[in-house]
Amino acid sequence: MHKSLVAMTLASLIILTAACGPSEAGSAPAASASPNASTGTASPSRRPTPHFSSTPSATPRAADTTLADVRALILPQVCGYAAGTRLSGGSYTKYSGSDIVENAEATLKDPAPVFTDINGDGAKEALVFLQCNHGKRIPGDLLLAVGSGGNVISTANLDPVFHASQVRGTAMTVGKGGVDLTVTAGPGDLHGRAAFAGGRLVVTQTTSSGDEASSISLDGATFTSAGFGPLKLGAPASDYPGYINADATNDDDVDGPKMPDGLHAYIGSAGTVTAVWTESSRFSSRSGARVGMSVSQLRKLYPGSALEEATIGTQSPEQALALIDSSGHGLYFVVDWNTRSKVTAMYAAATSKDGHIDHLAT
Known part of the structure; x- marks a missing residue:
């Protein structure tokens, strides 16, 4: 009687164990765990890390050019000085030892600079007249577009435009499509307009009413x-x-x-x-x-x-x-x-x- 009870109990345990084993269809157990290769212990499965798109930050607008930038501008290469040479207080004079090098100077000319976004980058640039020479090298009278920090963005030589060896500005005003210029070239006043075209500063001659002047060109004439x-x-x-x-x-x-x-x-x-x-x-x-x-x-x-x-x-x-x-x-x-x-x-x-x-x- 006692032996029969023990046998029946063992049979019940075997049946119960078989019922709890994996099915033939290979379905995953309800509580999933993955073994750890180094320890052999099970670790919980990780969910995919969510990815969030960051909002791009706005590109900061370039700084406006100041009068201080203009008065300390970096002289353009056409002036013939070493790269990085700056004006000081609106002018520059070259020295050799303690002696001034004859005719080697650069200086801002009247009229006062005007500040406007000439190249469409969202910041204000300065337009200024400059005369410079390096010894006997005289590139002529220049109109400069100056950016923040005194960097010259573009340079226009005024002599070929107005067909005179000396051009002096008398007025600059911000106008439609650019900056309107009034200059003295020879015995009388002439008019022009400065604007950006093709990535550079371009000056054209205009009539007093602002219309583009029809004129011949003597550039390269013989x-x-x-x-x-x-x-x-x-x-x-x-x-x-x-x-x-x-x-x-x-x-x-x-x-x-x-x-x-x-x-x-x-x-x-x-x-x-x-x-x-x-x-x-x-x-x-x-x-x-x-x-x-x-x-x-x-x-x-x-x-x-x-x-x-x-x-x-x-x-x-x-x-x-x-x-x-x-x-x-x-x-x-x-x-x-x-x-x-x-x-x-x-x-x-x-x-x-x-x-x-x-x-x-x-």
Whole structure:
């Protein structure tokens, strides 16, 4: 009786254990645990770490340019000084030891700078006039766009725009589409507009009403027997507003405010251009001849019988060597009277007697 009870109890335990084992379908147990490889102990399964998208922070706006930045601006490379050279109090003078280097300076010019967002970056830049040179290197009168910290963003040379070797600003005002300029270039005031285009500061000449001025360009022009670049012999003076005063008589104040320093014109009684001339070495002929060169150098440029002997003037005649073309126009190289060894002036002139050019006679 006792042995039968023990056997029955063992059988019940075996049946109960089998019922609690894994099923044939391989279903996971209700309480899941994963073994730890190093300890063999079970650890709870981890849920995936949630990922939150961060909100991007706004890019800080560039700082506005201040007057202090302008007065300590870093001089642009065109001025010829070492990289990083700054103005101090609005000017800079170069010294060699304790001596000032002659003509080596840079300084801000009137008018006062204007502050506006010229390049569209959201911060205000300063537009200022600067004149600088490095010894004999004079890049001309400059308009600068200056950013925060005195960094020059862009530079525009004003001389080629207004066709004068010296340009002085008299006023700057923030206008539609840029900054309006009034400058003195030669004997009269001219107008312009500064704006950003193609990533750089661009200055164009305008009329007093703000319209873009229609004008010729003398950039890279040279002397030929036909004239000086677009300044053509025989053309009406009215074709060159600003360069030639069309209401002038003969050579009476004929040069307009746009005419480059050292370049001159004559108009005849018919109101046409009869000569363009210079005594400056800054202009040259198409072949490279210029005032100041020797006659021997000139003859190398025009060898053989290309140059003809000529006399200019009647009361005080001047000796010249000339290139005469088939139309009767000539390119004249005046030589010094005593030695006849050096070019002292250069004319493109009509040989026909017309107005004030009747003193040009071969």
